Every structure is written in structure tokens, then in C-alpha cells.
Amino acid sequence: MSAAIKPMITLEEICTEAEKIRLSNPNLGDTIVSDIYQNAEMIAGPAVSKNSTDSRSWDYKLDDVLTSRLFGYPIMFALLSVIFWITIAGANVPSQMIADTLFAFQDQLLIWFELAGAPTWLTGIVVLGMFRGLAWVIAVMLPPMAIFFPLFTLLEDLGYLPRVAFNLDNMFKKCRACGKQILTMCMGFGCNAAGVVSCRIIDSPRERLIAVLTNNFVPCNGRFPTLIAIATIFMGGMVVSELQTAVASLVVTSLVVLGIFVTFAVSWALSHTLLKGEASSMVLELPPYRKPQLGAIFYRSLIDRTIFVLKRAIIMAAPAGAITWMLANIYIGEISIIGYLAAWLQPFAYAIGLDGFILLAFILGLPANEIVMPILLMCYLSAGQMMEFGTLEELRDILINNNWTWLTAVCTMLFCLLHWPCTTALLSAYKETGSKKWTFLTFLIPTVIAFIVCFIVAQSARLLNLV
Amino acid sequence: MSNSTIEEHQNFLSEHFGITTTPGQFTVALAGNPNVGKSTVFNALTGLHQHTGNWPGKTVDNAQGSFTYLDRSFLMIDLPGTYSILAHTVEEQVARDFICFGKPDATLVVLDATCLERNLNLALQVMEITPKIIVCVNLIDEAEKKNIKIDISALQKDLGVPVVATAARNGKGLGTLRQKLYEMSTGLCTPAPRQINYSSEVENAIQQLLPKVSRLIGSNLNPRWVALRLLDGDQAFINSISQYLDFDLHPTRLQEVAV
Amino acid sequence: MNTALTTIPLSTLGIGSVCQIVSLNLQGLLRRRILDLGMVPGTPVQCIRKSPAGDPVAYMVRDTLIALRSEDASQIHVNPM
Ligand SMILES: Nc1nc2c(ncn2[C@@H]2O[C@H](COP(=O)(O)OP(=O)(O)OP(=O)(O)O)[C@@H](O)[C@H]2O)c(=O)[nH]1
Ligand SMILES: [Mg+2]
Numbered sequence: 040m041s042a043a044i045k046p047m048i049t050l051e052e053i054c055t056e057a058e059k060i061r062l063s064n065p066n067l068g069d070t071i072v073s074d075i076y077q078n079a080e081m082i083a084g085p086a087v088s089k090n091s092t093d094s095r096s097w098d099y100k101l102d103d104v105l106t107s108r109l110f111g112y113p114i115m116f117a118l119l120s121v122i123f124w125i126t127i128a129g130a131n132v133p134s135q136m137i138a139d140t141l142f143a144f145q146d147q148l149l150i151w152f153e154l155a156g157a158p159t160w161l162t163g164i165v166v167l168g169m170f171r172g173l174a175w176v177i178a179v180m181l182p183p184m185a186i187f188f189p190l191f192t193l194l195e196d197l198g199y200l201p202r203v204a205f206n207l208d209n210m211f212k213k214c215r216a217c218g219k220q221i222l223t224m225c226m227g228f229g230c231n232a233a234g235v236v237s238c239r240i241i242d243s244p245r246e247r248l249i250a251v252l253t254n255n256f257v258p259c260n261g262r263f264p265t266l267i268a269i270a271t272i273f274m275g276g277m278v279v280s281e282l283q284t285a286v287a288s289l290v291v292t293s294l295v296v297l298g299i300f301v302t303f304a305v306s307w308a309l310s311h312t313l314l315k316g317e318a319s320s321m322v323l324e325l326p327p328y329r330k331p332q333l334g335a336i337f338y339r340s341l342i343d344r345t346i347f348v349l350k351r352a353i354i355m356a357a358p359a360g361a362i363t364w365m366l367a368n369i370y371i372g373e374i375s376i377i378g379y380l381a382a383w384l385q386p387f388a389y390a391i392g393l394d395g396f397i398l399l400a401f402i403l404g405l406p407a408n409e410i411v412m413p414i415l416l417m418c419y420l421s422a423g424q425m426m427e428f429g430t431l432e433e434l435r436d437i438l439i440n441n442n443w444t445w446l447t448a449v450c451t452m453l454f455c456l457l458h459w460p461c462t463t464a465l466l467s468a469y470k471e472t473g474s475k476k477w478t479f480l481t482f483l484i485p486t487v488i489a490f491i492v493c494f495i496v497a498q499s500a501r502l503l504n505l506v
Numbered sequence: 507m508s509n510s511t512i513e514e515h516q517n518f519l520s521e522h523f524g525i526t527t528t529p530g531q532f533t534v535a536l537a538g539n540p541n542v543g544k545s546t547v548f549n550a551l552t553g554l555h556q557h558t559g560n561w562p563g564k565t566v567d568n569a570q571g572s573f574t575y576l577d578r579s580f581l582m583i584d585l586p587g588t589y590s591i592l593a594h595t596v597e598e599q600v601a602r603d604f605i606c607f608g609k610p611d612a613t614l615v616v617l618d619a620t621c622l623e624r625n626l627n628l629a630l631q632v633m634e635i636t637p638k639i640i641v642c643v644n645l646i647d648e649a650e651k652k653n654i655k656i657d658i659s660a661l662q663k664d665l666g667v668p669v670v671a672t673a674a675r676n677g678k679g680l681g682t683l684r685q686k687l688y689e690m691s692t693g694l695c696t697p698a699p700r701q702i703n704y705s706s707e708v709e710n711a712i713q714q715l716l717p718k719v720s721r722l723i724g725s726n727l728n729p730r731w732v733a734l735r736l737l738d739g740d741q742a743f744i745n746s747i748s749q750y751l752d753f754d755l756h757p758t759r760l761q762e763v764a765v
Numbered sequence: 766m767n768t769a770l771t772t773i774p775l776s777t778l779g780i781g782s783v784c785q786i787v788s789l790n791l792q793g794l795l796r797r798r799i800l801d802l803g804m805v806p807g808t809p810v811q812c813i814r815k816s817p818a819g820d821p822v823a824y825m826v827r828d829t830l831i832a833l834r835s836e837d838a839s840q841i842h843v844n845p846m
Contacts (some may be wrong), residue, residue, distance in 0.1 A: 048718050048721050049722075050722065050744070050747065050748050050751060052718070053560065053715060053718050053719060053722060053736060054736060054744060056689045056715060056718070056738065057713075057715060057736040057737050057739070060711045060714060060715070060737060061737060061739055064707060064711065067707070067708065067711060067737055067738070068737075068738045068739065069789075069805070070704075070705060070707060070708055071704070071708055071734060071737070071738060072590075072797075072800040072801065072805060073805040073806065073807075074702065074703070074705050074708060075627055075630050075631065075702055075706045075802075076623075076803055076805050076808075077703075078621055078626075078630055078703060079623050079624070079626035079627050079630060082624055082625040082626055082630075082661070082664050082665065082700075083622045083656070085660060085664075086622070086656055086657045086661040086664065087622050087623075087654060087656055087657075088654070088655045088656075088657075089652075089654050089655075090653040090654075092657075101815060103814075106816055106817060107817065108815075108817045111816070111817035112817060181777045195560065195561065196558075196559060196560050197560065198560040200560075200561045201562070205816045205821065205823065205832050206816055206817050206818075208816065208820075208821050208832070209816065209817075209818035209819075209820050209821070209835070210818075211825060212820070212834060218821070219563070222563065224560065233781060235567060236567065237563070237566055239563075239566040239597065240562075240566060240584075242595055242794060242798075252705065262532045269509070275610070284771075310678045316583065318834075319795075320794075320795040320798075320833075320834060320836070321821065321832070321833075321834055321837075322795070322798050322799065322802065322831060322832070322837075323821070323831070323832040324541070324562045324802075324829060324830065324831055324832075325823055325830040325831070325832055326541050326560055326561060326562065326830075327620070327648070327830075328560075329560050329648070332675060336605065336674075336715075338837060339555060341556075343555065376643070396620050408531070423537075423688055484555035504758040589801040589802055590797075591799035592797065593800065595794070620828060621827060621828035621829050623827050623828070624802065624803045624826075624827045624828070624829055627801070627803065641829070664842070
């Protein structure tokens with residue numbers, strides 16, 4: 040190593056020297072950027088030729104409408120409602136078909152198990168627990184999601200999402216947050232865990248944390264179908280059948296809008312307390328609209344969603360079904376374990392408009408929101424009148440037999456919208472923030488809000504003798 | 507590279523970037539401004555289904571996927587979109603560090619044909635770090651619709667690196683792209699990237715630092731570029747490079763002290 | 766270069782008008798972002814549209830539409846053309 044005789048140079052030495060040069064020429068950084076751009080101009084100039092046609096093309100015209108003072112907000116609301124309307128109207132039939140097929144198969148399974156001489160507990164766990172949990176998740180979750188996501192992706196591919204951020208940024212600014220937060224919320228529709236990760240697009244660490252902490256207030260893939268199902272059978276069920284879908288979609292849309300308002304409120308509160316600070320800057324690129332590739336979108340988001348839902352169903356719903364079945368069928372004295380737990384939760388749950396079983400289902404649903412409804416139904420079915428859930432009508436009967444009123448439905452939907460994030464989302468929050476404290480707050484804030492809101496709604500309704 | 511250094515490099519990649527390569531596999535970094543179609547190019551080449559969407563910021567995490575061309579395997583890394591790699595944000599730092607320290611066998615810079623000038627800004631920055639770049643002028647179909655014509659061969663001559671026009675969504679130009687990636691990775695093609703002309707104040711400052719920087723880093727990185735970053739007072743880069751120097755050069759430096 | 770007297774803040778630009786950037790009175794990350802997007806001194810900028818609430822405002826810079834909040838735009842000094 041003869042070359043090593045040279046005196047060593049350390050990085051620090053060079054940095055000090057660079058620092059000196061920089062101090063004597065404070066604009067150096069800017070000049071570097073300007074110089075690169077000058078080079079870019081010199082290269083692009085001769086290589087690019089533009090035949091300027093009417094540049095005010097449909098791009099401009101579309102923006103004139105979609106971001107207009109008059110129509111900007113109403114169009115956002117209308118698009119959201121229409122998407123839900125199509126989802127709800129379209130999901131009914133395939134849901135029914137999937138349910139019919141799967142439950143027919145369940146009967147077949149039962150016969151086979153009996154022929155094979157399987158013990159009751161095995162049949163219970165495998166068929167009535169695992170298979171049934173799986174079947175419910177697939178029948179209830181898959182069709183709405185397979186309709187909602189292609190529609191949503193259509194808007195995404197068109198380039199509408201940045202316009203939503205453009206329209207709403209002012210509200211976020213008032214909450215001292217960033218307009219790009221709405222983009223992370225849009226990702227949250229798919230999955231809150233993905234929404235939390237997408238918060239990286241927000242530059243300011245403070246505003247990014249706000250976005251992480253509030254992402255849960257947009258209902259994800261696992262909660263939408265629950266909201267849709269309850270809205271359809273309860274809210275829709277109160278009006279004549281022609282209006283059912285319309286009412287149900289209006290209810291779901293209102294819930295989403297409520298979630299957005301809660302997001303604003305919590306963002307505002309955080310900016311004024313734990314995460315104090317002024318709104319920082321926002322630089323948002325509005326890409327040109329592009330014609331969505333219908334085929335590719337439908338194919339991809341359909342397949343994507345189907346696989347996503349099926350995977351979650353198998354990983355989460357099947358084991359949850361088995362556990363729930365066991366809890367519901369292991370008796371201590373006269374009452375099943377589930378019965379005990381629900382009875383123990385009952386007073387508390389009643390105060391917020393739910394019942395012990397509903398709260399228990401939400402608690403057991405912590406690993407995945409998809410399994411809340413199946414657990415709840417399994418609890419109800421095992422607790423009393425054995426009834427097979429095939430149609431939404433039957434679902435409605437099950438709920439009513441278990442003393443559901445419109446208040447139970449409203450509070451369940453509110454709780455579903457506002458309550459704690461699932462473990463996957465919490466894990467993402469932990470990875471993104473790297474802090475136990477912020478992860479805990481990601482859990483705590485929605486939980487507290489869900490309890491407060493449901494408590495107020497339930498107590499006022501009862502005080503006013505509305506139920 | 508000898509076997510042991512290849513192994514070291516593989517460890518480095520998996521440790522710092524979470525990337526696992528198989529021996530003999532080429533790594534290709536995919537860089538570009540947000541929303542220029544990087545993920546679409548990635549999907550088209552690898553056959554995977556990374557999510558795409560018409561808004562800047564869709565991809566925030568590195569994705570990787572591989573494809574085989576002429577019996578060679580390529581590992582592509584879809585980096586988050588950035589306007590620059592002067593590293594002001596975490597994403598930019600990730601992209602920059604990968605191109606700079608991950609030493610990909612080729613870096614594919616995807617440009618938006620409808621706003622080439624702004625996109626060239628990033629391409630030029632990448633060209634300063636590594637000569638092994640291929641420029642992919644994507645969205646050429648959109649440009650055509652807007653009556654924008656791009657003289658690809660003039661651009662290629664001016665930049666000194668391969669330039670390919672693509673419409674990734676329709677699969678146009680992908681064959682050429684694979685071919686160029688192959689040529690670049692295997693060393694069949696020797697790029698001569700254009701050097702950025704800086705104004706005299708910047709150039710003087712570079713010259714002042716250059717000798718010392720060259721001595722410190724040897725031939726591992728482009729010394730001009732390192733000098734520029736130091737002049738820019740880029741703290742994130744200073745941290746990255748001191749980490750990297752520790753990792754990569756420390757053994758030799760210890761030897762120096764010993765002698 | 767023009768004196769500061771003739772420059773106006775970008776935020777005061779009317780829709781449709783074109784201007785040229787003179788200087789940026791911004792710091793830190795935002796300054797770098799704006800520069801990286803090509804808003805360097807001398808660059809022409811056109812004001813395109815306002816969002817429904819009047820803020821942010823979208824500007825056309827180097828064939829790209831970029832939305833900026835008024836606070837930020839007011840720190841960018843331009844020369845109307
Ligand atoms: N017409 C056309 N559209 C394209 C082409 N390539 C990509 N797109 C569309 O451009 C949009 C952006 O594509 P992406 O692949 O998500 O872009 P990206 O560079 O990965 O974006 P980020 O992850 O946000 O950095 C999508 O809507 C694509 O469908 C193309 O060659 N032609
Ligand atoms: Mg991408």
C-alpha cells in the first residue's frame with residue numbers, strides 16, 4: 040500500500056472547506072438548480088417541437104367544471120353518492136347468488152360430515168364456524184367491494200383525486216393541515232394500513248402525523264360492507280322498496296362525509312394541542328386528465344380486490360369463525376362463554392346504544408374489520424333462535440329478533456365508522472411513526488371519539504323518547 | 507467484481523435497501539418524476555401488478571420485480587417518484603441513495619414526453635451520479651395527441667446515453683427498452699453522458715474542492731457530483747456518504763493508518 | 766435585472782395573465798421544492814385557475830399545472846408580462 044503515504048483527508052475537512060465557499064457565495068445552491076434547468080432548456084429546445092393547437096382542450100373545460108366555485112363541492116358529493124348508489128344497487132344480486140351457492144354447499148358439507156361420522160364439535164368448528172364465517176365474509180364483502188373499487192379507480196385514473204385535494208385544501212389549511220391529506224384518505228378507502236403508508240406524500244412531519252392519526256375516520260374496505268349492509272336493511276328498510284337503494288346510499292354517503300368532518304375536527308384539535316404549529320406549504324401537481332383504460336381498470340381492480348378480500352377472509356374470517364363458534368358453544372353452567380362476555384359488556388354497551396354482543400364483535404374484530412358482522416351473527420344465532428342467514432331480509436329478522444331498533448343501527452354504524460383501527464393499520468402506524476406513543480394515540484383518539492359520539496346519540500335519543 | 511465483493515454488495519443491498527438479488531442478476535433502478543408512468547413501465551416489464559394511478563405520489567414504497575431477457579435475469583426496483591434527487595425529503599433520499607450507493611447495473615429514468623424540460627432536470631441529475639442510465643421518454647402517445655414531437659435521436663446524441671420512446675400503457679417501445687437495458691447492464695454499450703455546464707461561480711467552486719474529494723472517495727462515486735452536494739450543504743447526503751465511507755472504505759483507511 | 770419596485774407577488778396575478786419569476790423569498794424545503802419544479806428566476810408562469818375557495822391557485826409552469834397556497838405564492842416575486 041504505497042499510495043497510502045499521502046496524508047489522509049477526512050470528510051469533515053472537505054465539508055469545512057465547502058462551508059467556507061458556501062458562506063462566501065450564499066446563492067450557490069440556487070445557482071446549481073438554475074444551471075441544471077438551463078441545461079435542460081438547451082437540450083429540450085431543439086429536440087421538442089410543439090405545433091400549438093387549441094391548448095384549451097377538454098382538459099381545461101373539465102377543470103372549469105370540476106373545480107368551479109359553484110359546482111366543485113356539489114360534484115364531489117354527487118360523485119360519491121352515485122358511486123355508493125351503483126355499489127349498493129349492484130351488489131344485492133351477486134351477494135344473494137354467492138350466499139345461496141355457499142350455503143347450499145354448507146348443507147352439503149353438513150351431510151358429508153354426518154356420513155363420515157364426524158363428532159359434533161368437529162362439524163361445529165369446521166362447518167358452522169370456519170366455513171360459515173368465510174361464507175358470510177365473502178357474500179357480504181366481495182360484491183360491494185368488487186363494484187366500488189373499479190369505480191373509484193376510474194376516477195383515480197382519470198386524474199380526479201388531485202382535483203379533490205385542490206378543492207379541499209383550503210379546509211385543511213384552516214385546520215392547519217395539508218390538502219394532500221385527502222389523497223391519503225382516498226387510499227384509506229381501500230385499506231387504512233395503505234392509507235397510513237401513503238401519508239409519506241405529506242412533506243411536513245407534523246402534518247404527516249396528523250394524517251396518520253386521522254386516517255381511520257375514512258371507512259376501509261372491511262367496514263364499508265358493514266355500513267352498506269346495515270344501511271340497506273335498516274335505513275332503506277324504513278321506506279318503500281323503490282327508494283331503498285337511494286336512501287341507503289345517501290346514508291352511507293352521509294357517514295363518509297361525517298367521517299371527513301370528524302377528520303377536520305380532529306386535525307384542527309391536534310394542530311392546536313398535541314401537534315401545535317402553523318399550516319405549512321403545499322405544492323400540488325395537477326396532472327392532465329387521462330382517458331382511463333376501462334378494461335385494464337376493471338380487470339385489475341376487480342381481481343385485486345377479489346384476491347384481497349378472499350385472502351383476508353381465509354386468514355382472518357375462518358379462524359375467527361372457529362374461535363367464535365367455540366366460545367359460543369362452550370358452556371359454563373347454563374351460559375356460553377360468549378354469553379358471559381356479552382352480559383359483562385352489556386351495561387356499558389347499552390349506554391352507547393349497542394348491546395353486549397355488538398361491542399364484543401367489535402372487540403373480537405380488532406384483527407380485521409371484515410369479521411365484525413360474521414362474529415355478531417354467529418353470536419346471535421348461537422345464543423337463541425337458530426336461523427340461517429341467506430338473504431338481507433333474513434338478516435334483518437335476525438337483528439330485529441335481537442332487539443335492534445333504528446338507534447342500534449345508527450349507533451352501530453357510527454361506532455363502525457369511528458372506532459379503533461384494525462391491527463394491520465396500527466402496525467403500519469407504528470412502522471411509519473416509529474413511536475409507541477403515536478401508535479397508541481392512533482388507537483385511542485378514534486376509540487374515545489366513537490364512545491363519545493355514540494353515547495351522545497344514544498342518550499339524546501332516549502331522553503327525547505325517540506325509541 | 508470478485509466473489510467476495512459481490513457477496514458484500516449483496517449484503518449491503520439487503521441491509522440498506524431491503525433488496526435481495528440472486529447471483530448474476532442485474533439490478534435496474536427505475537427513477538423519474540412523480541406520475542410519469544414508472545410503475546406502468548415496471549408492470550409492463552415485469553408482468554407484475556403494482557398499483558398505478560393518475561396522481562403524483564401513488565407509489566411511496568420501493569417495489570421490486572424481475573424479468574428475464576436473453577437468458578439474463580434483471581431485478582427492477584420501482585422507486586418513489588421525485589422531482590429532484592437533491593434529497594430534500596425522505597423519498598428523494600431513498601431514490602438518491604439507491605442510485606448512488608446501491609450501484610445498480612443500469613438506471614432507467616422515465617420522462618414525461620409532454621413536459622420534457624422539467625423531467626430532464628432529474629435525468630441530468632442522475633447522469634451526474636452514474637453514466638449507466640437509459641432515458642425512457644414515456645407517454646409518447648399523450649405527446650402525440652397534444653401535437654408535441656420529440657426528436658429521439660437528437661436527444662440521444664445530445665445526452666450521450668440511450669433514449670427510448672415508449673407508451674408503456676400500450677406496450678409500445680418496450681422491446682427496445684429491454685434490449686437497451688441488456689446492452690447497458692452487460693457493458694455492450696458504453697455511454698458518454700453529457701456533462702452539465704455550470705456557470706463560472708459554480709464551476710470554480712467545484713474545481714476548488716475536486717482534488718480533495720477525488721482523493722477521499724477514489725473512483726467509487728463521481729467526484730464532481732460529490733463536490734456539488736457538499737457545496738450545496740446537503741446534510742442528508744453528508745450523513746449518507748459518511749455512513750457509506752465507513753461501510754465501504756474503512757478497511758483501506760485502517761490500512762493507511764497502519765502503514 | 767429589474768428592480769424590486771416593478772415586481773409584484775405571484776399571488777396578485779390575475780387569472781390568465783403571464784409573468785416571469787424574478788426572485789423567491791422562501792426558505793427551506795419549500796424553496797427547494799419550488800426550484801426543483803423549475804420555478805427558477807426567469808421562468809415564465811401563467812396563472813390558470815383558482816380553487817373553489819379562492820385558494821390555492823393553479824399555475825402553469827413548464828407545461829405542468831402546479832397549485833400553490835396564496836401565502837407561498839405571495840413570497841414569489843414576479844414581473845408581469
Ligand atoms: N396514455 C398513457 N398513459 C400512461 C402511460 N404510462 C402511464 N400512463 C398513465 O399515467 C398514470 C401514472 O402512471 P404510474 O405508473 O402510476 O406513474 P408513476 O410514475 O409510477 O407515479 P408515482 O408512483 O406517483 O411516482 C397512470 O394513470 C397510467 O395509466 C402511457 O404510456 N400512455
Ligand atoms: Mg408508481
